[in-house]
Amino acid sequence: MTVTVWVDDWQMQCCGEDFAPGDVVSWHLLEVDPEDYADLVGSDLAAGIDFCEEHHGQEEGHSPASLEVLTVTEVHCRYEVPAGSTGRVQRPVPGSAELVSVAAADGWARERPGVRFAGYLVTARRTADGP
Template structure:
């Protein structure tokens, strides 16, 4: 069974470790509320997000989950202050999402014209780390 996991740009930039398809990673996964991602990735794609990866705060007492990364897509979208806003804070602009498939994630993305990097959509599978494998799932002597 595959999972779709949201990884925030700022969490990766702060203290995330780079990863690539084929890597086994150990992440704290929290159930995602698809509504939180509708403006960033659209309703259909948001409904596919099962979990969000969490480094800060809400992960206390949770056991990390080992998953094997299948694919990674950078998520870029436009941000602007909504017309009816009183706080002048930028928010994702619905319908401006650009997904860029990548072979590695390190928290930093190549700039795309007119949009800003928001995070990653990661497709992964649950795994059990076998004895004799390193943290990335590769065999060790």
């Protein structure tokens, strides 16, 4: 079964291990609400996200899944303080995503003009020896 997994940039930078297509990884997967990713990648792509990879705060008894990585795509987007906001927290600007297919992921990405690296969209296949 093929799944699409969101991997946050900060999780990889903190304690993630590099991965590339063809690698078998052992990840803790949490189900997601695709709408949580709509501003980052657009509603159409967000609808296809099945899980996020989580290094921190795993639930007790939650076993890692064994996955073969098929593709890795960097996601970059613009961030701004939303119009009318009284705070200073920047949010992804809908429709600003730039997707870059890459040969490997290490948590860091080459800077792109006008956008910031947000994370990876990873397609993967569950392996026979994993949950």
